[in-house]
Amino acid sequence: MVCVLVRFALPAEADRRSTLQAFHSAVPRFQGLPGLARKFFLMDVDHGQAGSVYLWADRRQAVSFHDETWRAHIAAKYGAPPMIDIFDCPLEIDNLLDRVVEHRGELEAGQPAEPADPAS
Numbered sequence: 463m464v465c466v467l468v469r470f471a472l473p474a475e476a477d478r479r480s481t482l483q484a485f486h487s488a489v490p491r492f493q494g495l496p497g498l499a500r501k502f503f504l505m506d507v508d509h510g511q512a513g514s515v516y517l518w519a520d521r522r523q524a525v526s527f528h529d530e531t532w533r534a535h536i537a538a539k540y541g542a543p544p545m546i547d548i549f550d551c552p553l554e555i556d557n558l559l560d561r562v563v564e565h566r567g568e569l570e571a572g573q574p575a576e577p578a579d580p581a582s
Contacts, residue, residue, distance in 0.1 A: 463499065463551040463565040464524045469513035471542040472505075481505045481512055484539065497523030512540070517551065524548055 472481060485503040492501050499517040506512070518524035528546055537543040554563040 463554070464518040464521045465549045465551040466516040466518065466524050466528060467513065467547045467549070468516070468528070468536075468544050469504075469511060470536055470540050470544040472507060472510045472512050473541045474510070476507055476510070476512075476540075478505070478507050481507055495527075498527075513544070521548065521550075 482505070485505075488503075492498060497519045499519060500515075501517075502515040504513045504515065516524065516527075518527075525548065528548075533544060533546075552565055554565065556563065
């Protein structure tokens with residue numbers, strides 16, 4: 463898995479309601495998007511920032527999606543260019559499902575993650 467952290471400044475007039483509306487308007491674009499396992503929308507309107515955490519099946523899909531066209535779209539929508547960090551995500555703790563998953567290499571879309579060896 464690959465984790466992409468995106469951060470950007472919000473416009474000065476942004477509040478919780480307008481930011482949440484902007485997030486909701488983006489939802490259809492990400493539903494069913496090949497290679498995207500999860501997307502978390504982030505906001506801290508008190509400090510004028512927002513962003514997202516994306517979990518992708520592989521680096522190629524992550525990099526391809528977050529291209530210059532996408533960056534320009536974010537800059538136009540929110541008034542500031544995004545800062546993007548891309549990380550390999552080799553280990554996941556999921557307390558909601560009570561599991562630990564080790565991602566051994568990049569996953570192909572639709573391929574289940576292999577569970578971690580509890581002895582390690």
